[in-house]
Amino acid sequence: MRLTNHYLLLLSLIILGSCNAKKEKNAVSLKDSYKNDFYIGTALDTNQIKEKNVKEDSLIKKEFNAITAENIMKSMYMHPAKDKYDFALSDKFVVYGEKNKMFVHGHTLIWHSQLAPWMTEIKDSTEMKAFMKDHITTIVSKYKGRIDSWDVVNEALNEDGTLRKSVFLNTLGEQYLVDAFKLAAAADPKADLYYNDYNNEEPAKREGNINLIKKIKAAGGKVDGVGIQAHWRLDSPSIEMIEESILAYSALGLKVAFTELDITVLPNPWDLKGADINQNFEGSAKMNPYPEKLPDSVQVKLAERYASIFKLFLKHKDKISRVTLWGVHDGQSWLNDWPIKGRTNYPLLFDKELKPKKAYQSVLKLKETKE
Ligand code: XIL
Numbered sequence: 008m009r010l011t012n013h014y015l016l017l018l019s020l021i022i023l024g025s026c027n028a029k030k031e032k033n034a035v036s037l038k039d040s041y042k043n044d045f046y047i048g049t050a051l052d053t054n055q056i057k058e059k060n061v062k063e064d065s066l067i068k069k070e071f072n073a074i075t076a077e078n079i080m081k082s083m084y085m086h087p088a089k090d091k092y093d094f095a096l097s098d099k100f101v102v103y104g105e106k107n108k109m110f111v112h113g114h115t116l117i118w119h120s121q122l123a124p125w126m127t128e129i130k131d132s133t134e135m136k137a138f139m140k141d142h143i144t145t146i147v148s149k150y151k152g153r154i155d156s157w158d159v160v161n162e163a164l165n166e167d168g169t170l171r172k173s174v175f176l177n178t179l180g181e182q183y184l185v186d187a188f189k190l191a192a193a194a195d196p197k198a199d200l201y202y203n204d205y206n207n208e209e210p211a212k213r214e215g216n217i218n219l220i221k222k223i224k225a226a227g228g229k230v231d232g233v234g235i236q237a238h239w240r241l242d243s244p245s246i247e248m249i250e251e252s253i254l255a256y257s258a259l260g261l262k263v264a265f266t267e268l269d270i271t272v273l274p275n276p277w278d279l280k281g282a283d284i285n286q287n288f289e290g291s292a293k294m295n296p297y298p299e300k301l302p303d304s305v306q307v308k309l310a311e312r313y314a315s316i317f318k319l320f321l322k323h324k325d326k327i328s329r330v331t332l333w334g335v336h337d338g339q340s341w342l343n344d345w346p347i348k349g350r351t352n353y354p355l356l357f358d359k360e361l362k363p364k365k366a367y368q369s370v371l372k373l374k375e376t377k378e
Contacts, residue, residue: 048072083124112157122174144190238269273295
């Protein structure tokens with residue numbers, strides 16, 4: 008009797024196993040298709056970190072193998088007052104990555120935006136040095152060995168490649184950049200440390216970025232990679248410009264990551280480029296042309312644009328560490344509210360119903376034809 012039970016159990020395990028194998032074969036995903044190339048990441052909002060929506064949660068786990076917190080690790084949330092840190096959500100975020108065996112990226116330590124108000128009042132170099140030491144050391148050591156890479160400094164450059172005025176630059180001069188990278192390396196020597204920015208594929212800003220990283224390294228800072236945010240448009244930047252940037256940065260021995268990829272399909276006010284989150288413009292019907300549905304012709308354009316971008320990424324996969332989309336699906340994208348509030352944008356690979364778009368298929372197709 009016991010033997011029969013064992014046989015039955017064994018038989019059902021075998022049948023179950025072969026069903027699962029079949030399922031696996033059919034379950035194509037971004038992360039599996041690109042597993043030998045680079046990480047495919049996404050940015051998680053608070054509800055996604057809390058696993059509030061089962062459908063979204065299973066999509067994230069199926070498609071992505073790297074995560075960035077879209078907001079909760081910015082200083083206004085993590086360090087709201089001088090003597091107060093809040094790690095409740097960042098703890099959840101890191102555990103989420105660990106239990107799903109994902110690459111966990113920390114965003115971001117030193118940034119002029121989304122600062123806690125008290126930080127903007129720091130007046131002199133002594134106070135700023137103390138702040139940076141406490142802030143970076145506390146956060147990076149807390150997650151030592153658990154956060155794989157950090158955006159140590161975000162958006163320190165102007166469009167012409169000079170250094171952006173900020174509370175950090177005002178109090179410490181450009182030394183703040185060297186200090187930030189040194190402090191982060193001391194707190195977790197094994198984490199990969201990135202400088203992250205938008206438009207740093209544009210020649211002038213790229214030049215400034217390269218000089219900046221050279222200077223930081225010459226002064227003893229450890230910089231492992233450069234993050235190109237990649238908040239892009241249907242027709243710009245050109246593939247050539249992106250390629251030149253991959254080559255120029257990796258020639259410095261840096262890893263290149265595309266950290267916040269999305270492609271707006273909406274008109275830009277005054278040909279705005281980039282991702283300065285402090286810029287806002289008045290909306291109008293003209294500026295929100297697809298409130299209900301994206302026309303098929305634009306859907307196709309978006310798919311073609313994604314395909315040519317990923318084709319380039321594949322060409323340089325040896326230089327690229329990670330490609331992260333800035334959000335899981337269109338409904339969640341910050342581009343519905345920036346730079347004009349209340350529009351309907353379609354910048355990602357899944358629509359707001361979580362269905363894969365033509366752009367998703369076009370990104371997957373690049374791998375099907377190759378292997
Ligand atoms: C954005 C978030 O997506 C929004 O939810 C938030 O309101 C503003 O910030 N560059 C960055 C990101 O480095 O942190 C920004 O994220 C987008 C631009």
